[in-house]
Amino acid sequence: xxxxxxxxxxxxxxxxxxxxxxxxxxxxGDVTVRMLTTTVNPSDLITISGAYASRTTFPFVPxxxxxxxxxxxxxxxDNGLVGQRVIPIxxxxxxxxYRTVPASWCFPIPSDIPDTVATFAYINPVTALLMVDGHVxxxxxxxxxxxxxxxxGGQLADLLRARGVAAIGLxxxxxxxxxxxxxxxxxxxxxxxxxxxxxxxxxAGGPADVVFDCVGGADGPRLLSLxxxxxxxxxxxxxxxxxxxxxGPDVPAGRSVHLFRLRDRVYEMDRSAIQxxxxxxxxxxxxxxxxxxxxADYSLDDLGSALRRAETQPGKILIQIGR
Numbered sequence: 001x002x003x004x005x006x007x008x009x010x011x012x013x014x015x016x017x018x019x020x021x022x023x024x025x026x027x028x029g030d031v032t033v034r035m036l037t038t039t040v041n042p043s044d045l046i047t048i049s050g051a052y053a054s055r056t057t058f059p060f061v062p063x064x065x066x067x068x069x070x071x072x073x074x075x076x077x078d079n080g081l082v083g084q085r086v087i088p089i090x091x092x093x094x095x096x097x098y099r100t101v102p103a104s105w106c107f108p109i110p111s112d113i114p115d116t117v118a119t120f121a122y123i124n125p126v127t128a129l130l131m132v133d134g135h136v137x138x139x140x141x142x143x144x145x146x147x148x149x150x151x152x153g154g155q156l157a158d159l160l161r162a163r164g165v166a167a168i169g170l171x172x173x174x175x176x177x178x179x180x181x182x183x184x185x186x187x188x189x190x191x192x193x194x195x196x197x198x199x200x201x202x203x204a205g206g207p208a209d210v211v212f213d214c215v216g217g218a219d220g221p222r223l224l225s226l227x228x229x230x231x232x233x234x235x236x237x238x239x240x241x242x243x244x245x246x247x248g249p250d251v252p253a254g255r256s257v258h259l260f261r262l263r264d265r266v267y268e269m270d271r272s273a274i275q276x277x278x279x280x281x282x283x284x285x286x287x288x289x290x291x292x293x294x295x296a297d298y299s300l301d302d303l304g305s306a307l308r309r310a311e312t313q314p315g316k317i318l319i320q321i322g323r
Contacts, residue, residue, distance in 0.1 A: 004095035004303055005059045009050025013307040024100035026074035031103045035321040037119045038066035038094040040310040046238055063094030067109060067118040077103045085109040087122055097321055104271060107278050116318055120292035124152040125281040127262045132159045135210055135234050142166045142204040144211040144226055147239055148180035148188055151292050151316060156212055157184040158289040168203045197222050215239045220246040229254040236260040294318045
């Protein structure tokens with residue numbers, strides 16, 4: 001079978017190689033999943049870059065998202081699972097034709113959800129759902145979302161609007177970032193405006209209740225200054241590749257910072273709670289929310305081209321695995 005390996009830290013297009021390999025053995029509790037589709041998520045590129053050096057061991061098979069079909073069940077696993085389409089989670093490993101994974105980390109795909117939709121149903125939608133659940137209590141009026149042009153930025157806006165919360169988007173102003181979908185936001189502010197903090201406050205009609213940040217970098221103190229007393233800055237990504245700075249002389253007291261990591265969160269949840277999150281994501285998808293437009297489609301054999309595109313152009317990529 002074909003498998004992608006990140007051999008060392010660096011730009012994915014330079015350090016990921018396609019190799020021939022044997023499927024891993026199926027031990028008790030495991031299933032073998034024939035991967036059907038996968039994608040290149042920003043979390044894949046950031047992990048491959050070495051940004052999370054303390055929790056990344058090279059070489060490894062990247063790929064946090066994907067859809068597949070169970071083709072073999074190991075001992076202590078119900079053989080009736082064979083043939084079921086699933087989303088395998090719990091770690092990287094989806095950039096390969098066959099993946100061996102504990103059955104407990106495989107979640108069924110409803111029959112009305114295509115593979116191409118299920119591929120994108122995990123990282124961004126589940127992250128957005130759990131963050132809104134945890135940090136947008138009743139009475140929340142306004143929320144600021146950085147990297148508003150990102151897929152998860154729009155999905156957060158979808159969920160906030162459904163709760164009656166005004167979603168104010170902050171765009172990064174970077175050439176490779178897609179434009180934010182104005183229809184999903186109450187207002188959008190351009191980060192290139194030197195007075196963007198004042199513009200955000202004006203758009204929100206005053207201090208915001210919560211800020212969702214997936215960029216990191218040096219803007220932490222200014223983002224905190226946008227919040228009302230008791231407001232929350234929820235940091236969940238590192239698109240800049242630079243850790244978030246949250247200390248500074250202008251940071252007002254009474255504002256809190258919360259770090260959200262999806263992997264840590266799902267490891268704290270029992271299977272029924274994770275399944276419930278997926279069920280709710282699928283319901284939102286059926287209702288026209290949390291969708292992910294696909295900008296380009298590649299085969300696994302052309303993974304190098306997919307990675308070069310992901311590094312240089314905006315938009316989500318679908319990778320067809322095949323047999």
